[in-house]
Structures are given as C-alpha cells and as structure tokens.
Amino acid sequence: MTDHSVDEAKVRELLELTQALPRESEPPASAWEEIRAQLTVLPAHRLRPAAAWQRPVFLAAAAVLLVAASAAVTSVVLTRDRMPAVSTSVAAGRSEQEGAAVLAALALRENQYLQTVNGLIELIEANESGLAPETTRTIRASLLVIDAAILEVRQALAEDPANAQLLEILEANYEKKVDLLRRTTAMARS
C-alpha cells in the first residue's frame, strides 16, 4: 500500500468518526433567562439607582450623551437652511451633520447596551448570594474601572464625534462591561 493510499484511508476513517460526533448538546438551563432579560425593554421605574450593581456614573453619562446627540441634531436642523455657499463652510456643515448622525446612532446603541446591562444587573442581584464577598468586591472594582474608561472616551467623543477610533474604543468598553456582567451572572448561578 502506498503512502498516498494510507493517508487517504486515514482521512476516510477520520471523516467516518466525525459523522459519529453528537450534533446536539443541551445548553445550561439559565441561558434562556439571560437572553430573555435582554429581549425585553425594562421600564424606567424598574431601575434601581441605589442598587449595588447600578452605576450612577454610567447612567448619567448616557443621559449626557443622549442630550448631546439631541442637541447636535437640533443644531444641524436649525442651520441646514442657512448654510453659506463657501466651500469650507459647506464642508464644516457636512462634518457637523456627520457628527450629529454619529452621535444619534451612538445614543441608540448606548440605549441597547443600557437595556442589556440593566437586565444582567437584575439577574445578578437576584443571585448575588452565589458570589463570595471578595469576588463581589473585585467585580465592582472592575466595573468602576470600565465605567471610568467609558466616561473618558465619551467625553473625548463629545469633542470629536467623527473619530472612528474613539467609537471603536467606546464599543469595546461597553462589550467588556457586558462580558463581565455575563460572566458574573454565570458565576453567581454556578
């Protein structure tokens, strides 16, 4: 038997074995609850600003951004009809419009993150007894660091809303926060 046919036989064996791999695996029972928490929009009255996991700085920052986005859109709408014909002014106006659009899109995205974060916080609060005090302290400290980073990037974005790199960093920070909260939820339930 040649090397080539030996190789072919081995590949065939491997692929036959692959067909025997299970095609289904039951996910953890808690997985759906976390998904569901993120599907439903939580009404404002269910937010608990004083709760341990709630980050007032985060909510305040989001509110500031929503106001900034709204103001920027208003500014563009008000100035749209009286744009000067000078090319530099047109360019500046376009940039202003782009900035407003970015801020408006960002406000929507932040709203989604807020819903996700609030849903996860509720789940963590419901299962907080499953976490060791030291773990809770560490996670809170980490959340504070992430929130500070979010605030800093958002302030920079308010100055330069068209900066794509800042947007990417902001998104990464939000992802980090959601990731940490999800892991915490999983830990609290394990």
Place this chain on the structure above:
Amino acid sequence: MSPARQDGRPREPLPELIERARAGDTDAFELLYREHSPRVFALCLRLTGGDRIEATMLLQDAFISAWRALPGFRGDAPFTTWMHRLTVNAMLQNARGTRRREARVLPMDDTTSTTAASRGTDAGLVMDLENAIARLPEGARTAFVLHHIEGYQHQEIAKQLGIAVGTVKAQVHRARGLLIKALER
C-alpha cells in the same frame, strides 16, 4: 402524524412561530430557542474549543442577534442554517473584539493523558476526536467544524469568514492532518 414536542403538546409550525416572534412575541421566540438551541449549542461548543461559559455566551449572542434580525428573515434559507450563520458571525465579532480565545488555544502537541485513557471503544474514539478538535488552532478548528461537521462548502466558509477559498482548504487540510496525528497517539 402531527409533530409533537417532548412534553406531548402539539408543536406549532415553524413559519407561524417565526411570524409571531417577528412581531415581538418573546414566548414564540422561546419556543424557537427550545427547538434550535441544542443544535446551535453543539456548534458553539465546538467553535469555542469546548469552553462551556464561552459557548453559552456565544449561544446567547447568536439568539439575541436572531431576535434583532428576525424582521429581516425572509425564509430563503432554513431557519437552522440562518441561526448557524448568525452563530458564526457572533463568534467572529467576539474574536475581533477581544481575541480572547486565541490565548487559550493549546498547541496540538500538548495532548493530555485523558485523551489516551479514553481509547479503546467507539465512544472513546469519538470523545478523543472531540478533545482533539477542541485543541486545534482556532482557524483550523473553525474551518474543520464548518466544513466536515456542519456541511458548509469551502466557498460558503470563505465568504462567511472573509478569507480566501484557498485558505479555507488549507485550514481544513491542516486540521485533518493534526487530528489524524492526535488520534494516532
């Protein structure tokens, strides 16, 4: 025979469930989840190298994406195929965001004694293969899982991963070689 769920209740036809979920009915979406999550979770487990926490998060990302994208689901492809695509997309987004999985990938040389210990039976061989797949480098693992387990064509994988068809073929080939080597030990 009318289809029935494990709890004995009649199963609602998929198009109706999708329609209700599309209209914002979370109960309908839960039924879709119950029906499809085992298959999606098996894929998540393989794509994440067997990390259950990571796989659970990927599963959640995929279904949250599905919820958001449902209004755009036209039924051109089966729902399962669509869910699998969303899962791979979610994995790619996570990989782009943090690259956290890369750091955890063990080299194929790092075989453990549990792999050898479970040899001898068909079930043991299947388990060996599962372990060996989990230890593949991420690119090779993704290509192998999508091609040989999920049945995607090389072109489809290339399109979804945003890489050349030749790269996909090379990754699949590499994965096969590494797996054969691992199973021979």
